[in-house]
Amino acid sequence: MRDAAGREAPTGTPQQRAVLAMLAMRAGELVTSTDLLDGIFGDEHPRTAAATISTYVGRLRRVLGRGILASVPGGYQLDVAPEHVDVNRFADLTAAAAQAPPADALDLYREAESLWRGEALAGSGGPYAERQRAALTERRLTAWEARLRLELDLGRHASIAAELQGTETLHPFRERLHAIHMLALYRLDRQGEALTIYEQVRKTLAGELGVDPGPELAELHTAILRADPALHVVQPIPVAGAHPAQLPADVGDFIGRAEVLAGITVRLSGAGQSGCTLVAISGMGGVGKTTLAIRAAHAVRPLFPDGQLYADMQEAPPAEVLGRFIVALGWPPDALPATESERAALYRSLTADKRLLVLLDNVADQAQVGCLVPGSPSCATLVTSRPMLAHLPSARHVVLDVMSEQEALELLTAVVGEARVAAEPEGARRLVAACGLLPLAIRLAAGRLLARPNWLLAHLVGRLGGLEELRASFDRSYAQLSDREGAALLALASGDEDELTLAACAQALRLAEEEAEEILESLVDRAVLSSPAPCVYRFQNLARQFISEYGEPERVRAASRGRKTPAVRIRSRA
Incomplete structure (x- = not known):
C-alpha cells in the first residue's frame, strides 16, 4: 500500500496485511466478519479470532483514515475506487490488451507488468492470501506469455532470448513459455540451444510428473529438427505511435504564386470528403514546382496528424520508396515484403483510416505514382513532375508557368x-x-x-x-526526351525566334504539319516548350540558350547518357 506521495505505508503483521488485502481486493464491497475469519485463520478459528480482527481493523484505520475503512452491518468496507487497486488495474489492462490491435496490446501489457513489485501479496499470511497469490501469479505469467508472443511476431528474437534465459529452471512446467524461447533461439540460428531447452524440459516433466511434453512443444521440436521453413515465417505488426514528419524545410522567402497556392491548399484540405485527393504540379525545370509543393504541404500539415511522407523519385525506384514509407509508418525493417506488389498492398493497409499527406517530388512518369498513392480517401497526395501526368485518376492538375x-x-x-x-x-x-x-x-x-x-x-x-545547377536541370529534361524529340528541339532552337507557329515549325523540321504537331505537343507535355495559343509554340528564353548548346557534340553526348541510343536527326519526307 502506498500513500498519495507514492511512499509505502506501514501495514503491520502478515495477518494484518492479509486483512487489508481482502478488503482491497473487494474494494467498495462488504467483506463480512466471517469471510475475514476464514480468510485469515482458516476453518478452525482461535477463541480470540474476532477480537484479533477488530484490533487489525483499528490499526489499519489509523493508517488509512476512518472514513476510508468503515464498519458496516455484518463486517467492513474499504471505500476506495476499484481502479486504485493494482489487482483491478492489472485485470483491466490485460483484458483491454486481449481485445486491442497488436501494437496497442504491447503497450497495455507492458503497463500491466509495471504494476508488479515482486511476489503477489508478499508478506501476507493466511489461506486467502495463499489462494490469491497462486491465482495472481498465474494471471501474471499468462499476460507475460501473451506479450512475449507479440514480441516474437515483431521479430525481437534477441531481446526475448535474453529475457527468457533460465526460465526452464524458474518455470519448468510452462510449456508455452519454453516454446516461445525455443522459437526465438531458432530464428537467431541457435537451434542447438533450442533443442537443449526441449531436452531439459522433457526430462523435468518425465522425472517429476511422469508425462511427455504437450503437442505444441513436441511439434515445435520436430519442426526444428526438420529445419521447417515455416518456422521463419512471422506475422509482424506495426509499432504504435509512428507519425512520420518527412517534409523538407519550407523556404523563408517564398514569393508570389498566391492564387495557385490557395487552390492547392483548398484541394488538399478537402481530403476525406470524397474519393482520392491528388494534386499534380507540372512544369519545366527550374519553374519552382518543388518549392511550391513544399510550401503547400507545410500550410496543410496540421490537417494530417498521422504524418507526412516525402520522397524524391529521382533517387529510388517505387519499390524502394514503398519500403521506406512502410518502415516510417512503424513496420519492422526486417519484415518488409519482397515484391513491389506485396509492399503496395501492405502500404495500403497501413494507411487505411489514417490522415496522411504524401509528397512525391520529381516524378518522371505515371508508373512511379500508382503504388505510392494511399487508398484511403482521408489521405492526400501531392506530386511534382516536369511532364504533365495527364492520366492520373482524380488528379487536380496545376501547370506551373514562370513568374510575372x-x-x-x-x-x-x-x-x-x-x-x-x-x-x-x-x-x-x-x-x-x-x-x-x-x-x-x-x-x-x-x-x-x-x-x-x-x-x-x-x-x-x-x-x-x-550557372551549372541550372544547366544540370536542363540536362535532365533533355535526357528524358526521345531521340526524335531531342532532334526536333535542337532544330527549332537553332533559329532566331522565341515564338513559332505550327507552320514555321513544320518548315524548320521539314515535316508535314500533322507530324510536326504531334512532336511539338509531346514537347509541350514534357514542359520543354509552352503553347500560349493553339498552333503557337514558345521557347522559354534561358531554356533556349541551353538547348541550343546541345547541338555541340560534347553537349549532346553528355545530355544523352540517360538514353539507350544517341540523338539522331529527323529525316525529311522530301
Whole structure:
C-alpha cells in the first residue's frame, strides 16, 4: 500500500496485511466478519479470532483514515475506487490488451507488468492470501506469455532470448513459455540451444510428473529438427505511435504564386470528403514546382496528424520508396515484403483510416505514382513532375508557368536586398528577364551576386550560362526526351525566334504539319516548350540558350547518357 506521495505505508503483521488485502481486493464491497475469519485463520478459528480482527481493523484505520475503512452491518468496507487497486488495474489492462490491435496490446501489457513489485501479496499470511497469490501469479505469467508472443511476431528474437534465459529452471512446467524461447533461439540460428531447452524440459516433466511434453512443444521440436521453413515465417505488426514528419524545410522567402497556392491548399484540405485527393504540379525545370509543393504541404500539415511522407523519385525506384514509407509508418525493417506488389498492398493497409499527406517530388512518369498513392480517401497526395501526368485518376492538375516580372523582381530583392535592386532598377529587370523569370535561375543568379557584393546587377546578365545547377536541370529534361524529340528541339532552337507557329515549325523540321504537331505537343507535355495559343509554340528564353548548346557534340553526348541510343536527326519526307 502506498500513500498519495507514492511512499509505502506501514501495514503491520502478515495477518494484518492479509486483512487489508481482502478488503482491497473487494474494494467498495462488504467483506463480512466471517469471510475475514476464514480468510485469515482458516476453518478452525482461535477463541480470540474476532477480537484479533477488530484490533487489525483499528490499526489499519489509523493508517488509512476512518472514513476510508468503515464498519458496516455484518463486517467492513474499504471505500476506495476499484481502479486504485493494482489487482483491478492489472485485470483491466490485460483484458483491454486481449481485445486491442497488436501494437496497442504491447503497450497495455507492458503497463500491466509495471504494476508488479515482486511476489503477489508478499508478506501476507493466511489461506486467502495463499489462494490469491497462486491465482495472481498465474494471471501474471499468462499476460507475460501473451506479450512475449507479440514480441516474437515483431521479430525481437534477441531481446526475448535474453529475457527468457533460465526460465526452464524458474518455470519448468510452462510449456508455452519454453516454446516461445525455443522459437526465438531458432530464428537467431541457435537451434542447438533450442533443442537443449526441449531436452531439459522433457526430462523435468518425465522425472517429476511422469508425462511427455504437450503437442505444441513436441511439434515445435520436430519442426526444428526438420529445419521447417515455416518456422521463419512471422506475422509482424506495426509499432504504435509512428507519425512520420518527412517534409523538407519550407523556404523563408517564398514569393508570389498566391492564387495557385490557395487552390492547392483548398484541394488538399478537402481530403476525406470524397474519393482520392491528388494534386499534380507540372512544369519545366527550374519553374519552382518543388518549392511550391513544399510550401503547400507545410500550410496543410496540421490537417494530417498521422504524418507526412516525402520522397524524391529521382533517387529510388517505387519499390524502394514503398519500403521506406512502410518502415516510417512503424513496420519492422526486417519484415518488409519482397515484391513491389506485396509492399503496395501492405502500404495500403497501413494507411487505411489514417490522415496522411504524401509528397512525391520529381516524378518522371505515371508508373512511379500508382503504388505510392494511399487508398484511403482521408489521405492526400501531392506530386511534382516536369511532364504533365495527364492520366492520373482524380488528379487536380496545376501547370506551373514562370513568374510575372513583378514576382521575379520581388524574389531577387528578397535575396540580394532592397538597396541593391533600387540602385539598379533597369539592371534588375534585365537580369530577371535574362533568367527567363525562372525562380531557380533567379535564386542562383542572386546567390552569385551575394558572393560578389561589388558587382553591378547588369554585369551578370551575359554570364548566366555558367550557372551549372541550372544547366544540370536542363540536362535532365533533355535526357528524358526521345531521340526524335531531342532532334526536333535542337532544330527549332537553332533559329532566331522565341515564338513559332505550327507552320514555321513544320518548315524548320521539314515535316508535314500533322507530324510536326504531334512532336511539338509531346514537347509541350514534357514542359520543354509552352503553347500560349493553339498552333503557337514558345521557347522559354534561358531554356533556349541551353538547348541550343546541345547541338555541340560534347553537349549532346553528355545530355544523352540517360538514353539507350544517341540523338539522331529527323529525316525529311522530301
